[in-house]
Amino acid sequence: MNGKLCVSILMLVFFIAGGSIRSAAAAGYENRVLIVAGDENFPPYEFVDVIDGSKVYRGFNVDVLKAVALSTGYEIQFRPMPWADAIKALESGEVQAIEGMKYNNERDKFYDFSEAYMTNSLAIFVLKDMQAIASIEDLTGRKVAVQKDAIAYQRLKDRPIDLVVTNNQEEALELLISGKVEAAFGNHLTGQYILQRTKKYQYVKIVGGAIDAEGYCVAVKNDDPILNVFNKGLKDIKQNGTYDKIYVKWFGEPIDYPAQYYKRNFTFALTAVGILVVLAVIIIQINLYLQREVKKRTREIEIIHEELQRKDKLEALGKLIACIAHEIRTPLTSIKTFVELLPAKYDNPLFREKINQFVPQEIERINTIVNDLLTYANPKKVERIAIPSKRLIDNILVFFADNIAKQGIDLHIAVREDQMVCVDVQQMKQVLINILLNALQALAETDNPRLAIVSEERQNQPCLIITDNGVGIAKENVKFIFEPFFSTKSGGTGLGLFVSYQLAQQNGVAIMIESKEGMGTKVILQFSSEENLHV
Incomplete structure (x- = not known):
């Protein structure tokens, strides 16, 4: 492969990946500060917590939006408030977005939604000894607690159900446990989190399975171009692995996985290995090109490192090439070993657990090295x-x-x-x-x-x-x-x-x-x- 062609390919990839979001700036967001509303008590997605006597707004949605802000260069100011107030704040223009809203067709008439960054579902919570409720249809004529203006309320408001409206889902579960309602209807994960945090999970069970599983998104007013900022940021943090780390932080990793998970990830692993092989070939070709041209193009190999400024540049470049080859070869060897053993050991649960644990880690390791090297090799124009x-x-x-x-x-x-x-x-x-x-x-x-x-x-x-x-x-x-x-x-x-x-x-x-x-x-x-x- 021609060395110049390799460099051109990498530059093209860099400029495609680094696109801009001019439409949002044109719409009046030049100050790069976005005000985002969120529920003040909707754990683990978003909630006001007290740490060492100080109130801290935290949760999965908060961490995701912080990562989006860092990726896009915007500053986000969070406004925690009751959910019904958050919706009013968006409609009045007091805030530019709501950080987490479950998509449905009714809401789509009033808001624009970002690309979904997780799947969210509703659940029916009843006391452990309740046998008469197993589905939404069984709620007819019964007293059910729901959060005001939440998606759960929208789902039940037109049914013949005696709804008891609360400010948040925690209040709804308290009414259930105290026997003042026969069921509570709300977000599946939030309910589980609240019951575990309050140590009352032994009194409650979930019936009816996952209900109305839909995408969970950032919501803005219709036709607001700032939505492009959130979509770009969400795409970036999913690609660079930040989203996965945030998800594991708040929801953990499942103990076991269904068979289709392994099949899907096996295909992904093979594809990733193929991509890594191509990248390795490109890197080797670039390195060979740099070795041949180093004496003619010394200005192109000004390395950031102080040691390289004192030593002969050709010797330092050789050291860097050796390090890159070593760092990439090690995880590739691990991945190759797993792939070679896969046909013989696919039915071994322990082996599947190991391949699921180590292959993504090794891929992420190579991805981190390549991203850092691209940042080094393709610095963007400095705009002071x-x-x-x-x-x-x-x-x-x-x-x-x-x-x-x-x-x-x-x-x-x-x-x-x-x-x-x-x-x-x-x-x-x-x-x-x-x-x-x-x-x-x-x-x-x-x-x-x-x-x-x-x-x-x-x-x-x-x-x-x-x-x-x-x-x-x-x-x-x-x-x-x-x-x-x-x-x-x-x-x-x-x-x-x-x-x-x-x-x-x-x-x-x-x-x-x-x-x-x-x-x-x-x-x-x-x-x-x-x-x-x-x-």
Whole structure:
């Protein structure tokens, strides 16, 4: 394969995948802030929780929308409220979207829906000793609790049923358990979650199976182009694996799977292996091309790494190629072994469990490596704007609020309101996210964890300093932390800081690390570009 053709193919894929959403901006969303309503008590999808005395809005829908915001470059402000109020807020224009709404034909007349990001169903909840109710038809003439204006209410409102309307599904289940109604009708997963959380599942059973299984979507007013933002973000997080991690976080992984699941995933695995083989061939061809052309095209192989700036570029490139080949060959070998054993061991439940566990992990590992390498090899054009450094920090901390609270981290922020920096906002967000992820991981096993983010001026340049009292970095490892594929974390690819270092350099930002093993780490970001001298 011609080397130039390989490069052209990768560039074409990159530009197709990185499309824009201009229609939403044209409709008045240039400030890139979206206000999204959600139910204040609809666990595990969305609910107001109390963590260490502070109210936190969390749940599956909240995490999904946060990931969409990060992917698309929008900021989302959540407005938790009773469900009926959320619908009114969307209709009045007080909010731009509702973060989770079950699709049906009636609602489709009033709202536009995003692509479904999961399947949702209704369920009938009755007391354990109830034998007379087994379907919706059995609810006729009975007293049934439903949430106000929810899809369950819409489903039953025209039937001859004595409906008791509540503010949320938790109230409906409380009425059931107290004997004030004969049944509660509502979301299947939400009901299960509430019963487990309140430890009252032993009193209630679900009858009638999954009812009206339909797509669960983001809802906006009819013809609102902002829907394109949500669709693009949902597509991105499904493709990069973020959605799967969020789903497992809130709903867990099933203990066993039906036979069709294995057949479907076997086909997927074979397809994925084929794609990976093609990618491996392309990467090898590109590497051979780069080896032949390295002396003629030194400007095209300016590697992000400080070590590559000091050493001979050809030697460093050879090292990078060897690392890539090794990192990709290892998971490919595991996948190949499973595929070769599949015909003989398909009927073995333990083998099916192992292939389901390890093949997706290995594919995700290769996908992560390829994505990081594409980010490195195809950097987008830097578009710098002047922005307060405090706004950068505040926008990033939104995504870490839950983890900071759960880990009990003492967070100290002292960033000046008037400190301005001139950077590409999305690129610097990625840099800061990688740094904070490393800090939180370093604090995971630390007693009395502390994290500080402060601003300073050094040599007339604005600086951000991020300090933790985590496990620190061994002295002999500090000089290697920006090297590709160097990682002391189990399962880490070693590409996060490698790519962050490149993005920082493109923005004229110097990254300096000070760390002592067992005492903590300090990361200094010095905005030393020419533009920042005059902000």
